[in-house]
Amino acid sequence: MSYNRETAELDAEILGVIGKWHKRDRDLGEAEFEDLAQRIFAYQLRYDEPYTRYCASLGVTPHALPATWRDIPAVPTGAFKEATLATFDPERAVLAFETSGTTKGVGGRHFMDTRALYDGSLLAGFDRFMLADLDGGKRLRYFNFVPNPADRPQSSLGYMMGRVCAERGDGQTGWYLRGDDLFVEAFLADAKAAIADGAPVCIAGTAFAFVQLCDELAKREIALAFAPGSRVMETGGFKGRSRVVTRDQLYASIGACFGIPAERIVAEYSMTELSSQWYDTGPTRVKHAPPWLRAKVVAADGKLVPDGIVGALVHVDLANRGSCIAVQTEDLGAIVDGGIVLIGREHGAELRGCSLDAEALRTTR
Amino acid sequence: MNGTLADVPVRAILRGLADAAKRWADADFPPRVRVLEAIVARTGYTLPVVEYALDRLFETITEPALTATIVSELGSLDALDGFVARKGRSPARALPVGPVCVVSSRTTIGVAIPAAVFALCAKCDVVVKDREDRLVSAFFASLVQEHDAFGTAARAETWSGSHDARDLSTFASVVAYGRNDTLAEIRAACAPEARFTGFGARASIGYIPREALVDDRAAAALAEGAARDLVLYESEGCLSLHALFVERGGHIVPDRFALLLAEALERAHVEFPPGERGAGASARLGSARALAAFRAAGGAGTVYGDGSARHLLVLDPPASDPPLLLPRALNLHIVDAPVEVIAYLKRHGIAVEALATSGKREDVVKMAVDAGAARIATFGALQSPLMEGNHGGRLRVADYIRWMTDDR
Numbered sequence: 001m002s003y004n005r006e007t008a009e010l011d012a013e014i015l016g017v018i019g020k021w022h023k024r025d026r027d028l029g030e031a032e033f034e035d036l037a038q039r040i041f042a043y044q045l046r047y048d049e050p051y052t053r054y055c056a057s058l059g060v061t062p063h064a065l066p067a068t069w070r071d072i073p074a075v076p077t078g079a080f081k082e083a084t085l086a087t088f089d090p091e092r093a094v095l096a097f098e099t100s101g102t103t104k105g106v107g108g109r110h111f112m113d114t115r116a117l118y119d120g121s122l123l124a125g126f127d128r129f130m131l132a133d134l135d136g137g138k139r140l141r142y143f144n145f146v147p148n149p150a151d152r153p154q155s156s157l158g159y160m161m162g163r164v165c166a167e168r169g170d171g172q173t174g175w176y177l178r179g180d181d182l183f184v185e186a187f188l189a190d191a192k193a194a195i196a197d198g199a200p201v202c203i204a205g206t207a208f209a210f211v212q213l214c215d216e217l218a219k220r221e222i223a224l225a226f227a228p229g230s231r232v233m234e235t236g237g238f239k240g241r242s243r244v245v246t247r248d249q250l251y252a253s254i255g256a257c258f259g260i261p262a263e264r265i266v267a268e269y270s271m272t273e274l275s276s277q278w279y280d281t282g283p284t285r286v287k288h289a290p291p292w293l294r295a296k297v298v299a300a301d302g303k304l305v306p307d308g309i310v311g312a313l314v315h316v317d318l319a320n321r322g323s324c325i326a327v328q329t330e331d332l333g334a335i336v337d338g339g340i341v342l343i344g345r346e347h348g349a350e351l352r353g354c355s356l357d358a359e360a361l362r363t364t365r
Numbered sequence: 366m367n368g369t370l371a372d373v374p375v376r377a378i379l380r381g382l383a384d385a386a387k388r389w390a391d392a393d394f395p396p397r398v399r400v401l402e403a404i405v406a407r408t409g410y411t412l413p414v415v416e417y418a419l420d421r422l423f424e425t426i427t428e429p430a431l432t433a434t435i436v437s438e439l440g441s442l443d444a445l446d447g448f449v450a451r452k453g454r455s456p457a458r459a460l461p462v463g464p465v466c467v468v469s470s471r472t473t474i475g476v477a478i479p480a481a482v483f484a485l486c487a488k489c490d491v492v493v494k495d496r497e498d499r500l501v502s503a504f505f506a507s508l509v510q511e512h513d514a515f516g517t518a519a520r521a522e523t524w525s526g527s528h529d530a531r532d533l534s535t536f537a538s539v540v541a542y543g544r545n546d547t548l549a550e551i552r553a554a555c556a557p558e559a560r561f562t563g564f565g566a567r568a569s570i571g572y573i574p575r576e577a578l579v580d581d582r583a584a585a586a587l588a589e590g591a592a593r594d595l596v597l598y599e600s601e602g603c604l605s606l607h608a609l610f611v612e613r614g615g616h617i618v619p620d621r622f623a624l625l626l627a628e629a630l631e632r633a634h635v636e637f638p639p640g641e642r643g644a645g646a647s648a649r650l651g652s653a654r655a656l657a658a659f660r661a662a663g664g665a666g667t668v669y670g671d672g673s674a675r676h677l678l679v680l681d682p683p684a685s686d687p688p689l690l691l692p693r694a695l696n697l698h699i700v701d702a703p704v705e706v707i708a709y710l711k712r713h714g715i716a717v718e719a720l721a722t723s724g725k726r727e728d729v730v731k732m733a734v735d736a737g738a739a740r741i742a743t744f745g746a747l748q749s750p751l752m753e754g755n756h757g758g759r760l761r762v763a764d765y766i767r768w769m770t771d772d773r
Contacts, residue, residue, distance in 0.1 A: 050663060053662040054658065054659045054662040057658060076656040076659060077652070078659075079656060079659045082660060082663070083663060298651060299647055299651070299674070300642070300648070300654070300674040301672060301673055301674035302654075302655075310644040311644055311647065311648065312648035312651050328651065328655050330649050330652045331648070332648055
């Protein structure tokens with residue numbers, strides 16, 4: 001079978017899985033996930049050279065395939081900075097998302113040769129986990145404290161919200177973040193208009209942007225009261241930031257600033273190296289994902305840890321057809337109730353006493 | 366014996382300190398046995414590591430070592446008891462600077478004790494902000510058995526950040542260990558004229574010159590020492606081996622040396638079993654190992670580690686990689702000359718506490734000087750500094766005295 005045909009057939013299958021879950025609420029069973037994961041992995045072994053070499057070094061080859069999807073070798077996120085992990089010539093990429101390059105100032109890139117998988121996955125997940133309560137056809141107004149895709153097309157988060165706004169927004173989308181700068185005046189003007197219109201909104205932003213925004217609104221003694229049905233999508237944590245607040249503190253601030261209750265605040269979690277997203281579902285803050293994204297938790301030696309035990313998260317994302325299906329992170333989490341509880345990422349190595357610690361090291365660079 | 370420390374002859378103070386330390390150097394000394402578990406619980410280190418640390422700490426507190434240090438810094442012991450004649454200068458006396466506070470933040474084992482010992486030698490009243498294991502407190506209790514004056518002069522309190530901020534202004538000298546931002550906070554809380562001695566973010570490195578790699582036996586000996594320097598205190602101390610550089614051109618090639626080091630690490634784990642690791646460290650270790658393996662699969666470098674992830678050794682990582690700063694994890698860089706080490710340290714903003722090396726090559730010594738190191742050591746002894754050594758490049762006792770001259 002030709003590469004093009006094989007790729008098209010796989011994409012059609014993956015899109016079929018996405019479509020059935022999205023439109024008909026048809027889940028993806030373990031056996032189906034296993035089968036599709038193995039075939040995507042085998043495809044990647046044929047066409048993704050750096051990944052193939054890595055797998056071979058671990059004893060996994062087309063002739064010695066993993067027993068289950070949990071045994072598929074996961075590339076560390078750092079590998080995206082070291083090599084082009086793609087099953088196609090990156091010259092043909094239609095999307096190229098860049099990681100933030102937090103450790104060495106060198107970002108990694110995640111190439112995609114089709115928008116269909118990424119778009120299909122993100123919209124299905126967003127509809128299910130962020131918009132499920134909306135009556136058919138009802139559109140929210142989106143206020144974004146994430147990179148504007150017009151300014152930063154390499155931001156996967158910006159792209160994601162750009163697609164959501166285009167497909168699900170009411171046409172009056174606002175973008176209020178550029179670099180570290182928040183456009184508070186523009187946001188306030190748009191917020192007042194939305195409140196006057198009685199238009200429910202979805203405010204999307206990184207945790208750190210929300211902290212800054214809430215600080216600013218509190219300083220000005222401004223408390224907004226958005227229309228019922230408004231909601232918040234919080235994402236991104238506090239990477240590399242000096243001021244960190246607890247989630248309870250953050251959500252209390254968001255509630256006070258926007259009049260949006262905690263149950264309407266959803267934490268989204270993903271990364272540039274994935275094509276799909278995890279979302280909080282319910283008050284326990286267990287995150288769930290569409291059924292084509294699964295996680296396992298491993299110890300330092302790569303061995304699986306039991307459910308409920310904290311370890312490093314490894315994601316297996318079937319929508320990552322064009323790169324690597326399994327991605328190992330440094331994010332800590334545990335499998336709970338079929339989802340994940342994200343503990344987050346510890347800051348760099350912490351040494352004792354008069355020792356060098358990684359945070360101190362980074363600040364001196 | 367009664368009275369305040371100021372009334373006690375310095376030799377009696379030194380004897381008291383050394384005698385107490387000698388008792389603490391005995392692994393069966395009941396107070397030591399009682400704090401062991403608490404230290405293990407606080408640090409997560411295994412018992413053999415903690416025992417080793419206590420041995421090293423207390424065995425070095427001897428009368429000769431204390432005497433030699435004081436004499437080298439003050440000219441004589443007698444200066445601490447009264448005016449002493451000085452050649453070509455007025456007689457002078459070394460008086461206690463005033464109350465001293467030693468703040469041990471998140472430290473390895475007993476870091477505060479040498480500072481406290483020298484402050485007591487200077488007849489200062491000392492308050493140590495102790496850690497949860499109460500090691501300093503227990504040691505001070507032993508001092509009281511040697512001399513009542515230690516009872517009022519040496520106090521240990523459980524460390525608390527807010528408390529430090531409140532009362533540091535009453536001390537004439539403050540010694541602090543911790544992160545640079547912690548040190549800045551502590552410094553800001555000191556009285557304007559107080560002496561502040563901060564021990565901040567520092568790391569130690571190793572350099573193996575090509576001429577040291579003459580044969581397998583010599584290389585294995587170096588590897589044995591380097592392994593010990595890496596595994597002790599789970600690579601967390603400022604004297605832990607955080608990066609190792611091996612020169613090209615030796616009879617033993619870097620790949621062979623790396624293999625010897627990996628084998629030595631296996632043995633070191635037996636003598637000093639790995640401690641408890643948090644999930645975060647485990648996750649970062651797993652990720653670092655996977656990234657090194659990914660690179661190796663592409664022909665860049667080699668990764669050594671055992672199945673149970675007790676150590677991680679990465680040969681020939683990119684110079685752009687900072688030290689791993691993870692338990693028992695080490696980057697082994699291949700270089701042509703010491704100048705590459707300086708470039709590496711500069712690139713990553715690393716302040717060096719000590720250099721482990723072999724031989725006496727001038728350019729290696731110059732590298733240590735340029736790197737700001739306070740000490741050059743042999744492999745295997747990196748984590749065993751002498752009591753009379755200059756931690757952080759600083760004097761030991763001079764910070765706790767003020768000179769008074771008699772010009773009459």
